Amino acid sequence: MDQQKLQPWQAKQSADLYGIERWGNDYFGLSNDGHVTAKTLNTEVALLDIVKGMVERDLQMPVLLRVENILDAQIKRLSEAFSDAINNASYTQPYHGVYPIKVNQQAQVVEEIADFGKRYHHGFEVGSKAEMIIALSTLEPGRLIVCNGYKDEEFIDLGLQALKLGFDCFFVIETPSELPIIIERSRAINVRPMIGIRIKMISQVSGHWNSTSGDRSIFGLTATQLIDVVDGLRQEGMLDCLKLMHCHLGSQIPNLEDIRNGVIEASRYYVDLVREGAALTHIDFGGGLAVDYSGIQSEDNHSRNYSLEDYCKTMVETLKATLDNEAIAHPIIVTESGRAVVAYASVLLFNILDTTTFESTVESLAEPGENPLLAKLRDVSNQLTKENIEQSYELVHQYRNQIRNGFKEGQVDLRCRATAENIFLDALHNIADVLDVMDEIPSTMEGLKLSLADIYYGNFSLFQSLPDIWAIDQLFPIMPIHRLDEEPSRQAILADITCDCDGKIDNFVGQTEPQKTLPLHPLKVGEEYYLGVFLVGAYQETLGDLHNLFGDTNVVSVRLNRDGSFDFVKEMIGDTIADVLSYVEYEPKQVELNYRNIAERAVQLGRITVAERQEMIKAFRASLQGYTYYEREH
Numbered sequence: 001m002d003q004q005k006l007q008p009w010q011a012k013q014s015a016d017l018y019g020i021e022r023w024g025n026d027y028f029g030l031s032n033d034g035h036v037t038a039k040t041l042n043t044e045v046a047l048l049d050i051v052k053g054m055v056e057r058d059l060q061m062p063v064l065l066r067v068e069n070i071l072d073a074q075i076k077r078l079s080e081a082f083s084d085a086i087n088n089a090s091y092t093q094p095y096h097g098v099y100p101i102k103v104n105q106q107a108q109v110v111e112e113i114a115d116f117g118k119r120y121h122h123g124f125e126v127g128s129k130a131e132m133i134i135a136l137s138t139l140e141p142g143r144l145i146v147c148n149g150y151k152d153e154e155f156i157d158l159g160l161q162a163l164k165l166g167f168d169c170f171f172v173i174e175t176p177s178e179l180p181i182i183i184e185r186s187r188a189i190n191v192r193p194m195i196g197i198r199i200k201m202i203s204q205v206s207g208h209w210n211s212t213s214g215d216r217s218i219f220g221l222t223a224t225q226l227i228d229v230v231d232g233l234r235q236e237g238m239l240d241c242l243k244l245m246h247c248h249l250g251s252q253i254p255n256l257e258d259i260r261n262g263v264i265e266a267s268r269y270y271v272d273l274v275r276e277g278a279a280l281t282h283i284d285f286g287g288g289l290a291v292d293y294s295g296i297q298s299e300d301n302h303s304r305n306y307s308l309e310d311y312c313k314t315m316v317e318t319l320k321a322t323l324d325n326e327a328i329a330h331p332i333i334v335t336e337s338g339r340a341v342v343a344y345a346s347v348l349l350f351n352i353l354d355t356t357t358f359e360s361t362v363e364s365l366a367e368p369g370e371n372p373l374l375a376k377l378r379d380v381s382n383q384l385t386k387e388n389i390e391q392s393y394e395l396v397h398q399y400r401n402q403i404r405n406g407f408k409e410g411q412v413d414l415r416c417r418a419t420a421e422n423i424f425l426d427a428l429h430n431i432a433d434v435l436d437v438m439d440e441i442p443s444t445m446e447g448l449k450l451s452l453a454d455i456y457y458g459n460f461s462l463f464q465s466l467p468d469i470w471a472i473d474q475l476f477p478i479m480p481i482h483r484l485d486e487e488p489s490r491q492a493i494l495a496d497i498t499c500d501c502d503g504k505i506d507n508f509v510g511q512t513e514p515q516k517t518l519p520l521h522p523l524k525v526g527e528e529y530y531l532g533v534f535l536v537g538a539y540q541e542t543l544g545d546l547h548n549l550f551g552d553t554n555v556v557s558v559r560l561n562r563d564g565s566f567d568f569v570k571e572m573i574g575d576t577i578a579d580v581l582s583y584v585e586y587e588p589k590q591v592e593l594n595y596r597n598i599a600e601r602a603v604q605l606g607r608i609t610v611a612e613r614q615e616m617i618k619a620f621r622a623s624l625q626g627y628t629y630y631e632r633e634h
């Protein structure tokens with residue numbers, strides 16, 4: 001222990017502390033000089049260098065960074081892992097993935113998936129007319145489109161036209177009432193539809209989204225409804241149109257055993273639907289492939305107890321075993337992985353604006369005639385042992401409270417109270433030091449460390465950029481992107497710049513379990529301190545809201561090159577204040593006019609000169625066109 005203390009802190013200690021190799025999936029690493037790097041194609045680029053490029057381009061923090069190569073690499077890994085599993089198991093049909101657009105609908109992401117996914121026959125899953133229109137305008141004919149969700153006549157017409165154009169467009173029937181519309185419209189348009197059927201699985205899965213499966217799931221057809229749909233199709237002479245069977249167990253499924261059970265159940269449905277006469281060619285296992293956000297490889301909700309290879313192998317082998325047993329031909333395997341495809345490619349970067357520490361500000365020495373409670377407080381603080389720790393903890397609170405009460409009653413003055421608070425804080429820090437060397441922390445003192453943690457104020461809005469932290473306590477890896485060759489000597493929680501007390505983060509990835517505080521470095525005067533929130537590519541961008549009218553952040557896409565350089569390939573300027581005002585129905589021109597009038601009246605009243613008015617209006621206009629986040633003056 002002491003030995004280690006004498007040696008200078010090494011970047012690899014930071015790597016272990018923050019777990020970057022455990023959750024980074026080989027896309028993020030640490031360089032020896034203490035920088036987080038993005039890695040692909042055997043090259044490595046320091047995120048701080050990318051940030052420097054942003055600063056040079058006047059792209060202010062916060063910025064959402066997308067690394068396009070990582071998105072490409074995930075599609076490649078997914079498709080190749082399935083191909084390998086298929087080859088190893090001598091499964092006779094290929095894998096075709098579809099990307100569910102709802103997971104990240106941003107044009108830059110969807111277009112990249114369409115483009116790079118072409119070589120793997122990667123298609124799209126759509127859940128609404130709007131997403132359908134994205135798919136039809138982004139993919140070319142021949143690609144797979146799976147339509148889930150409730151479909152009205154217009155949605156169905158779009159899909160039938162797509163079939164005519166040559167897309168492999170499946171309607172997945174989610175409720176029996178959709179069938180008559182599909183039959184009627186396909187006759188009117190004169191095209192034979194490609195129909196899918198969503199089954200309601202009984203298999204329960206653990207995790208956040210477990211209600212997507214089981215008896216009370218709002219999705220899918222029950223056994224009775226399935227038979228009705230099959231009979232309905234047979235009556236219409238359309239059973240040959242039933243080509244796809246769909247199931248979706250939920251998102252972020254942490255336990256491989258749940259997936260195996262789901263596939264077993266789905267395979268039985270598949271066998272019997274074929275026996276009923278359906279001309280099935282595709283089986284679609286939906287989403288659910290989890291991301292190991294905490295990097296602990298366990299059945300925890302923020303983790304997963306399997307690798308991508310395990311996932312593919314389990315699906316392929318489990319399906320094959322059932323089908324071969326029943327002598328049923330193999331279908332094309334489809335999955336709708338969203339989270340796992342896009343999560344890794346995005347990092348939210350922001351700077352720290354300020355900190356609050358909970359430490360005594362001055363050393364307080366005994367003074368003649370001072371309140372005797374101060375001496376008592378000092379004594380407790382100076383005589384701490386492992387044995388008296390609980391009692392001391394109680395005593396310092398007791399003396400501190402007596403001082404506070406005395407203040408309320410007018411018997412203790414403000415200066416004395418301030419001194420007491422200082423000694424009290426000192427005492428708590430001393431107690432925390434003793435706790436550090438104890439094997440077991442007394443239950444009454446569990447919250448102590450958290451209550452002493454610094455608050456680091458970050459230039460971001462939780463509600464806009466990380467809504468799942470607020471909504472469902474999602475855990476994302478967070479760490480500084482530089483200075484990692486220095487020991488992070490502070491323990492902190494993060495606060496955002498909204499004035500909402502929920503705008504804070506106090507749950508962090510730890511070495512074995514989540515931690516309430518994050519180790520960070522003290523700020524240096526005149527130097528920015530940058531943090532990254534990793535694995536935020538899935539579900540965060542469009543669920544965010546305009547809390548306190550903080551808008552979309554700047555977005556930058558980079559592409560890493562084999563020679564270790566990188567290019568800024570796309571940038572999107574975040575919302576201006578005028579933009580967010582117009583989202584809530586203000587008219588920016590009118591807003592400015594109102595201000596001009598107020599300033600004109602001030603001129604009339606002699607409060608300001610005309611020249612001052614012009615300066616004020618200029619500044620006001622610049623604000624309207626400015627970024628909604630904290631901007632550093634240059």
Ligand SMILES: *Cc1c(COP(=O)(O)O)cnc(C)c1O
Nearest residue numbers: 100251252287288336337338339
């Ligand atoms: C949301 C959703 C997905 C995506 O799930 P992930 O866990 O993100 O892969 C896939 N299919 C359907 C039907 C969905 O609703």
